[in-house]
Amino acid sequence: MENLIQQAEQVNYHFVNLPTGSQFKVFNQLDNQKHMCNFFVHKSDIYKHTTLSNKVRVGDNFISVGKKDIRVTKTDPNWFNLGVRVFGTYHIYYADGTRIKATGWDAMIKTNMYKFHHLNTLRRQFEKWQAIEPRLRKFKNREEFLADIDKKYQTELQAMAKQKAEYQASIKAKHSATHANNHNRENNSLVDNYNTVYEKNKCDPPKMSEEELSELLVELDNLD
Incomplete structure (x- = not known):
């Protein structure tokens, strides 16, 4: 029974070795064969960029991600799953106008995407509460x-x-x-x-x- 519980807890993530010698947690995976983290993103944070990529706002910054890695969720057309490949290459656009190129795992750390995902998860949860509780609809958002x-x-x-x-x-x-x-x-x-x-x-x-x-x-x- 204990082994089954441990397996269930590990289904949603796995670890990979980085060139630095440390390990990186592949977060919220949809496919355990891919080293890709998935984050909840609202459609209002996705902007057109190039033919093959979109700019995604993460807090005050932006990251360019291939369109093929941005997919609408099955339960709500306003929310998307943003996939960031651990060993992929991404451009980060900071609020001060600076642009850098970073490997996926480093880009996720530099833009603090885990916190971004956590806040969006709470936001999504609140929207679900509003759908079933009329008294909550008077509030614009969770905050x-x-x-x-x-x-x-x-x-x-x-x-x-x-x-x-x-x-x-x-x-x-x-x-x-x-x-x-x-x-x-x-x-x-x-x-x-x-x-x-x-x-x-x-x-x-x-x-x-x-x-x-x-x-x-x-x-x-x-x-x-």
Whole structure:
């Protein structure tokens, strides 16, 4: 069973040895006999270039790819599979106007095509969600949807922080009031004790010892 799982995980890619001595992962392969990586590309990122090739926008840069390696997906005519041969030769056009020639594996690294593919995969997935969930159709793209979610989340955090502060303030006020009541109750108890002793002994000499009387007077002097 474990071997079957490992085989299933490796179906979509394989590794090749590069002239540099390192290995390169052939990503998202459609044919394991070809050293070709495949990337999702929206039709809006594909431009006419020559008779045999198209320019494909990858982030801020472009790469020229043979038309035979750009094929529409089976599930959505707006999306294409862009095949880049690991040992093929490609021209890269940078945003500053610079043009270089690079081998396929190096071109994929220089244009960061893995990140480009990952973002397009998420974009495609969001479009599928929109197709089945009408509430998502008000958003132009996945980024706008995530920004809306983040805004609502931040609003909830602020509301929670406000509730927490109000709760802490009420607890503090309640604690202060309770402390004041207890303090007043203690003071009143001392006065009651003194009045009781006074009423009891006002006609008779006090029966308290000098030490007890001194302590009581000190306590009375310390009353707020």
